[in-house]
Amino acid sequence: MSYKTKQSEELIEFLKQNKNRHMTAEEVYGELHSNGSTVGRTTVYRHLEKLYAEGAIRKFLTGDNSGACFQYVDNPEACHNHYHLRCNSCGRLIHTDCDFLNELAEHIKDEHSFYLDTEKTVIYGVCEHCKANEKEV
Amino acid sequence: MSYKTKQSEELIEFLKQNKNRHMTAEEVYGELHSNGSTVGRTTVYRHLEKLYAEGAIRKFLTGDNSGACFQYVDNPEACHNHYHLRCNSCGRLIHTDCDFLNELAEHIKDEHSFYLDTEKTVIYGVCEHCKANEKEV
DNA sequence: TTGCGTGCAAAGGTTTTGCATGGCA
DNA sequence: TGCCATGCAAAACCTTTGCACGCAA
Numbered sequence: 620m621s622y623k624t625k626q627s628e629e630l631i632e633f634l635k636q637n638k639n640r641h642m643t644a645e646e647v648y649g650e651l652h653s654n655g656s657t658v659g660r661t662t663v664y665r666h667l668e669k670l671y672a673e674g675a676i677r678k679f680l681t682g683d684n685s686g687a688c689f690q691y692v693d694n695p696e697a698c699h700n701h702y703h704l705r706c707n708s709c710g711r712l713i714h715t716d717c718d719f720l721n722e723l724a725e726h727i728k729d730e731h732s733f734y735l736d737t738e739k740t741v742i743y744g745v746c747e748h749c750k751a752n753e754k755e756v
Numbered sequence: 757m758s759y760k761t762k763q764s765e766e767l768i769e770f771l772k773q774n775k776n777r778h779m780t781a782e783e784v785y786g787e788l789h790s791n792g793s794t795v796g797r798t799t800v801y802r803h804l805e806k807l808y809a810e811g812a813i814r815k816f817l818t819g820d821n822s823g824a825c826f827q828y829v830d831n832p833e834a835c836h837n838h839y840h841l842r843c844n845s846c847g848r849l850i851h852t853d854c855d856f857l858n859e860l861a862e863h864i865k866d867e868h869s870f871y872l873d874t875e876k877t878v879i880y881g882v883c884e885h886c887k888a889n890e891k892e893v
Numbered sequence: 894t895t896g897c898g899t900g901c902a903a904a905g906g907t908t909t910t911g912c913a914t915g916g917c918a
Numbered sequence: 919t920g921c922c923a924t925g926c927a928a929a930a931c932c933t934t935t936g937c938a939c940g941c942a943a
Contacts, residue, residue, distance in 0.1 A: 622897055622942050645932080659900040664933065680817035684824065684908070686932055704870045713870065719863050726856050732884035733841045733850065743876040747869035759917050759922055782907080796925040801908060821933070823907055 626658045630666050634676060634691040641679060641690040679705070679741065706746040713746065763795045767803050771813060771828040778816060778827040778849060816842065816849075816878070843883040850883065 633651055642650075648663045667689050670676040679688040702720050704713040724735040770788055779787070785800045804826050807813040816825040827849065839857050841850040861872040 624898060624942070626899070643932090661900055661934085662898075665898085668934095684931085687821070702864070702868075704864070704868065706870075713868070715868050715870075717867070719860070719867075723856070723860060727839070727841070727879070727881070730854070730856075731839075731841065731850070731852050733843075733852075733879075733881050734883075734887055735879060735881040740878075740880045742864070742870075742872060744864070744870050744872040746871075750871055761917070761923060763924070780907090798909085798925055799923075802923085805908095821906085 626656075626662050627666060629656045630658060630663065631670075634670075634689070638691045638693055641677075641688040643681075643686040643688055645686060647689065703741045704746070705741050705743055706749055763793075763799050764803060766793045767795060767800065768807075771807075771826070775828045775830055778814075778825040780818075780823040780825055782823060784826065814849075840878045841883070842878050842880055843886055849878075 629651060630647070633647065633654070633656075644660075644664055644667055647667070648658070648660050651658050651663070667676065667678075671678045671689065675692060677690045677692050679690070681688055702713075702715040702717055704715055706713070720737065724737070727733050727735050766788060767784070770784065770791070770793075781797075781801055781804055784804070785795070785797050788795050788800070804813065804815075808815045808826065812829060814827045814829050816827070818825060839850075839852040839854055841852055843850070857874065861874070864870050864872050
């Protein structure tokens with residue numbers, strides 16, 4: 620991937636413009652096409668894989684086997700002190716800056732001899748919005 | 757699944773006898789056959805799905821798309837105040853009783869308006885043993 | 894010109910579904 | 919007897935790979 624091509628530029632640009640979203644490869648492919656791009660499905664997969672390996676994007680597993688989700692990482696360094704909260708209901712991923720995470724990692728290391736991987740750990744639950752909706756149902 | 761059948765008994769018995777392991781559906785299927793069982797692959801999938809929905813077994817995603825892993829839950833009630841630490845290296849799942857988890861859940865609820873799901877949240881990292889081995893590699 | 898990037902089609906692997914059969918209650 | 923569970927085969931899915939063509943450098 621040392622060459623700069625139209626396809627890779629469109630893909631990366633699209634991911635950057637959707638930093639707040641987490642999308643499956645299929646969604647990325649579909650929306651790029653809606654926007655007039657002609658990138659092939661294979662190319663989307665190949666780039667997502669590459670970008671993930673480089674740490675430029677994040678990868679989440681969905682739990683219902685409907686494919687992995689990807690999301691652009693704005694500032695890789697900044698995410699070391701993040702929680703990643705994922706809502707089981709709406710699927711939204713919430714980045715949360717918080718020092719409590721450091722305390723947690725410290726505690727787990729000291730008390731449980733376990734080295735927390737901030738990048739991979741995702742805290743599952745239900746967000747405020749969905750919690751409110753749940754009660755109506 | 758209200759009937760009791762030979763297949764479901766064999767499957768559940770097998771899972772109980774392998775509480776310490778986490779296995780893919782394919783592994784469960786294969787080992788049951790090695791043990792003389794004739795359970796079909798479809799049945800294994802259907803039961804694992806059902807048991808997971810009931811909370812009788814746990815389900816983990818593998819990250820490399822090689823299929824979900826399942827593991828029997830010994831005492832579902834006891835796990836409410838647990839951390840689940842999963843080692844990315846050896847795959848071992850560590851149950852850890854700890855009040856710090858409650859503090860974490862409180863904090864996330866109060867400060868981030870997010871309702872942590874203890875059952876589904878798994879903390880990823882590297883265990884002591886694998887951490888030591890890593891250095892040798 | 895060189896060789897990487899692309900994309901179609903096909904393969905690979907996991908999981909689900911349709912449908913007829915067999916077993917439990 | 920009535921209905922659920924089973925299991926084969928096929929389908930549905932997501933993802934990867936082979937290969938020839940085209941474009942970037």
